Every structure is written in C-alpha cells, then in structure tokens.
Amino acid sequence: MHSLIKGFSRLSREDKVALLLEQQELAPQLAESFQEFLHPVKQHLFNDISENIISNYYLPFSIAPNFLINDHLYMIPMVIEESSVVAAASKAAGFWAKNGGFSTRVIDTLKNGQIHFTWNGNIQSLASVKHEILELITTTTDHITQKMRERGGGIVDIEFKTIANMLNTHQALIKFKTADSMGANFINTCLETIAPHLMDFINKHPQLKSEDKATTIMCILSNYTPQCLIECSVRCDVEQLKPYAGNYSAIEFADRFKTAVEIAVNDPYRAVTHNKGIFNGIDAVVLATGNDFRAIEAGAQAYAAQSGTYSSLTTIEINDKQFTYTLKVPLALGTVGGLTNTHPMAKAAMQILQQPTAEQLMQIVAAAGLANNFGAVASLVTSGIQKGHMKLHLSNVLNALEATETEKTLALKHFKDTVVSYSVVEQFLNQLRK
Template sequence: MTKNERIISGFSKLNRSQRIDLIGDRLGLDEASRLVLDNFLHQNPSTQALFEEFSENFLTNFFMPMGVVPNMVVNGKSYIVPMVIEESSVIAAAARAAKFWASLGGFRARVAGMVKKGQVHFTWSGKAEYLTKVFPVLKEKMLAATEELTSRMRQRNGGIIAVELVDKTEGLENYYQVDVSFETADAMGANFINSCLETMAAVLVDELNNPERKGEASVIMSILSNYTPDSLVECWVECDINELAPFSGKLKPEEFARKFEMAGSIAQLDVSRAVTHNKGIYNGVDAVVLATGNDWRAVEACGHAFAASNGNYRSLTFAQIDGNRFRYTLRLPLALGTVGGLTKTHPVSKLALELLENPNAETLMMIAAAAGLANNFAAVASLTTVGIQQGHMKMHLTNILNQLGANTEEKSACVQYFSDKNIAYAEVEKYLNQIRSANA
C-alpha cells in the first residue's frame, strides 16, 4: 500500500454503515465485531440520533456504568450522588466513607470563588510604555464591543469582571496578553468566553493597527483558559480521634490518625505518591463531573496544574491533628456548570442533575469535591490499615470472573470461596479450573 493509499478521504461524509464497511474491509473485522457495533445502539431512534450528533465519525455508543452514592451529606443536606466510572471499587469506597461521615455531621464545603479566565494572545512591535499608556482606552472600547454578548449573562450576575494587560516580553519577544476574568453563573461558559475574547481581539487589532499608533499588533489566538485557580472549592471533614474507630481496623484510633497524617505528609513531599494520591481524589470528582455532563479533562488538567502551582507537584489534601481533633481538608479548583454543554442535552446527564435535585453550579462544585474527598479518605484509610488490595480486589472479583467466562453457579462458588481470602487473578483462575474439573 502506497502512502497515498493509506489516507482515507471524505470519511466524515460517509454514513455509519459505509464507515463500518470501510473499516471492516481494511482491518478484516469479522461479523462478531460488526455485531458489537450494532448491539450498543440505543433502541429509541430519536435518542440514538441525538447521540450520533455528539461526536464526529460516529460508529456506536460506548457504555459506562452509572451508580449512586447515598448518604452524601454536604453542609447539612443529604444527597444521592450519581457517579459514572468503570473502576468497581470507587463507588463502594465513596459510599462507605459518605455513610461514615454522615453519622458525624457530613462534609463541610465552601466555594471561595467562581472566576474563569481567558486571554487574547498578541504581539506588539512598538514600545511597551506606549501600549500601557493607551490600554485604558482600548479596554473601554473592547468592553463596549461585548455589551450585546454579555447582556444576558449580566442579568444573571455574571459577565466580564476584569480586563488586564500582561507583558510577557521577558519570555517571548513582543508577546503580550489581554487577560480577561469572567463570571458565568451556572453556565459552563466556554462559548460565551471565547466569543467575548474574539470580539475583543478584533477591536484590539483595529485600534492598534492604524497610522496614528506607534507599532503593529497581530493576534496569535483568543481562547479561554482551563486553568481556573480562582474557581476554588474547599471541602473538609472533622471529628474526635476516637470516632475514627470504624476505619482504624486493628489499629487504635490514635495510631490510625497519626499514620493517616503521615501518609498525607508523604503526598505533600513525594511526587510519585502525590500523583497517585490525587488520582484517588479524581476517582470521585471525575465520576460526578462525567455523570453531570461536565468536562472532566478540563477539571483534571486544572487540578494537576494547581497541585504544582508552587513549583512542586503536591497533594491537594492535608490532614491536621489538633489535640483530640482530626480534620481532613481538600482544596481544588473546579469550574463546573449546570447549564450548557451536555448537562441538559444528554438524557442521562439531565437525570443525574435531577437526582442531585437540580443544583446550581456552586452547589455542584461542593458535591463533586465531597465525592473526591470521600474516595481519597477511604483509599488512604485502606492503605494505612489493611492495604488497598483487600477491598479493591474483592470488588474486582466479578470482573475477573467475567474475563474467565464464569457462569452463574461458578461465580457464586468463587464469591463464597474468596470471601475471606486475598484475591489475585491467578488464584481465581486456579480455583475456577478446579470447579470445572470437578464438574467435568
């Protein structure tokens, strides 16, 4: 096959059947593989048509399980929290931690801000002093140009809240930014922010590129930033140390609290541990973000940048022991919305928000943070007591049995046999083969 023959042209113009035929012929897909693509289509034609509009070059739907965590008490209100995730132990861990903390008053949370950012990135060939001098006038003209775009958002107490000129020439010759801060109320706001920025960029170029100005401006790009450190939520739990007994296992609560605190300090110090520690937080956060139709990639990218904002990647949580009191706190940026995107378009995301009693964006931020703290607390508690594998692999047993093609009777026998044993793939396979040999 020549280089040009490997290139597929016009693929997006093909209908679904034609795409499958083309891929199937090139890769030699058998009928069983093609049948999988058909089996995961939605039985309701209108719903299926909606799904096909979510993504380019559609082939089929990709299913993810959605479960719920009951007893998630946040600021005194109990929620049933939907979570979409494929890792079997995550929801179980969150549910256990949520129930435990509910008995002690639940999670406390507050939103420190909901500011989002965007920049017009541009070059200016003239002197910085001149640009700084004329920028106040440019700013007023840029704001005036966005009046129509921001009118509805301002009615919801949102809109543009700050515009600043940022000199970046020390790092890149002639490079400047117009840094714009936004409040988008309950909306995700991506399209709103980008529309405002592009409008402002057009004004910037028109105003600076005329004979009266002492230089030339060129816009490189205008785009929102997913780094939103000023859209910040803080969530915490606290109790007397002796009340930690349900999670301390064979350890005394005092010993458990000290080990837990030490584990938190390690995650503040060591990047290898910090990454895995924060992944445990995002097990919960991402599952809520995905369930509600928000952008989990943006949320994670921002959170990890925030974790490294002081120059060293660190844990997003910290544990404190003050006398007989234990407190565990999570601080992370979360830019979420309950309006726009897929939040109300995807039928399951819409339902997820209904399960949460249709929260506003601020409340959703606090719920997602609580889910992250619940998962992380459960994970660190397991690590410092019985180890992570005991609980994790028990939840993973069903996946192993499905991989090995176990039937209902074999699954039942394996669940009973491994109820008090450590679980590993090889051991499950060995015992399953014993059952099959005995029944042969």
C-alpha cells in the same frame, strides 16, 4: 499498506462499519456488537454529540448515597468503570454523615480567557490605560454579554502579561464570571470579538507608541482556573475514626493517615497517585453530569503544581485530638448548556442532584473527590489497597474468565476472606473445571 480513506464522515453508519471491517480485516461478527449498543429510540441524540459514530460505549451509571454536604443530604450519580470507587465513596459518605458531613465553601468562580498578541511596545504602558480598555471591551461585547450579565456574570477584569522567554509576545488575560454555564463558548466568542478592537486601540492610542503594530496570534479560554476555587473539609474527634482504624487505635490511625498525606504533600511520585484518588470521585460526577472532565483534570493538575513542585491537593491538621482533612481544588463546572441539557443521562443526573447551581455542583463534586481520597488513604495505612479493591474487582475477573453462574457463586464464597488476584481466581476456576 492500506490506502487513505476519503469522505469517511459522509458515509452512512452501515457503510462506515463495512469499510472499517474491510480495511482492518476484522471479523464480520463485530458489526453485531456495534449494532447491539445503539439506542433503539434516542440514537439521534448520540449521533449529534460526536463525529463518525458507529456505536455507543456504555459505562455504569451508579449512585453513592448519604452525602451530607452543608447539612443537605445528596445521592450522587457517578459514571466510572471501577467498582471500588463507588463503594469507597458510599462508605466514606455514610461515615462522615454521622460525623458532621462535608463542609464546603466556594472561594471564587472567576474563569480566564486569553488574547495572545505580538507587540514591541512597553507592556507596562497598557496598565496606564486599563480603564479605557475595560470600557472598550465591555462596550464591544455588550450584545454578547447582556444575558450573562442578567444572570450575574460577564467580564470582570483584564490584565496584561508578557509570555516568559518569548520576545514581544504578550497576553491580555481577561477575567470572566459565567454564572451557571461552564462558559467556554461564551468566553471564546467574547475574546474573538474583543481582539480586533483591542489591537486597533493599541495601535492608534497616542500613549502606546511602538515601531510595529500589535497583531493577534490567537484567542482562547484557559482551562487553568486557579480562582474558580472550592474548599471542602471534614472534621471530627480523633476517637470517632475508630471504624476506619482496623487493628490500630484511633490515634494511631490518625497519625498514620497524617503521615501518608504529608508524604503526598512532599513527594510528587506519591502526590500523583494521591490526587488520582481524588479524581476517581471528581471525574465520575463530572462525567455523570455531562461536564468536561479533561478540562477539570488539566486545570486541577496545573493547580497542584503551582508552587513549582507537584503536590497533594489535600491538607491535614490534628490539633487537640481534632482531625481536620481539607481539599482545595479549582472546578470550572456548568449546569446549563452542553451535554448537561442534551444527554439524557446527564439530565437525569442533574435531576437526581435536585437541579443544582454551578456553585452547588462544585461543592458536590469536591465532596465526592474528598470522600474517595479519604477512603483510599485509610485503606493504604491499614489493610492495604489491594484487599478491598480486588475483592470488588472479583466480579470483573470472573466475567473476563467467562465463569458460569455456579462458578461465580462458589468463587464469591471461596474468596470471602481471601486476597484476590487474577491469577489466583484463574487457578481456582481451573480446579473447579477439572
């Protein structure tokens, strides 16, 4: 058994690598790979992003063109390792650009922070003094919220709830608007400033009598933001869907598509994969713009299960031969602060998107999610998902099998009209190499 490592973070990068190779008994050549992917000029920026950095991990930075969103044409940056995602997004964007584009609507931008506390008083009694509490928390955070208020944000409301199945355990759920900032640091700072004043208020107010004092447990923002909500729709006459219908008529395709979506609405097993197709697009743009895709995923997945059963984030209607497909999803995004302003490629992504506001970025991200999901469902109900997916994956398979340029050229020609799988490509290369 190896001994525990002390002081690893204080070592130089070179010493970290040397210790890693020694401790894990790795080949010395691995150090060359780490060195190869260091940035020759801006490595200092990457060194400040995380801890114990020994190299950088590269992912493709791609562009999906022709996104017509609320009559504005975008070229959308996407960071993702799956080539079929960018291809599907681009194809769907081009199709919908010719058929009215994506219509989006920001429903609200409220975000949540929680102060959890213990108290054996009547939680309902706090509602009777809510006006006083709101005045207290806005006053105590005035110095923190001033600039945010100037940008249209700040503290909006507060409500009190008891934590289910936990005796005398409650939360102050505080609503925020954070303008163009994602707002995590702002919200957490406000919460930690408010908490001691709020506990003192509860403990001293004559209308809030209890046997024990109110005591803070923790203060933290919530990544569940069901009121930071965006709606994105596409619509057209059913007959216009013919380019996606394959061997089916347009109306047959539309009916099959509707059935597939309704399965995702009613079956959690299908809903998870259905929503994953949405997040192929969402995560790729969120990552490209330096936003927190883990927070977005967690909040949206909770939203998908708000009824008590996990379900599709999309809904569909076909009325009077009019096809309407809609995505509704919470997206707590920022366009200032964090990696958005420090990571060089995140800054480039924001420039490509013409420096959108947070609300505009919500709309762009939602459109990317809906485009990818539309493409995935369309493939499923016509040719199947593997034909197009593996065709685009062919280059990755060839690289994994260390194909030469000549072999790649022959393989691309051979598999032009053939279903691709790893084993089939491997057999083809083995035949060539005999």
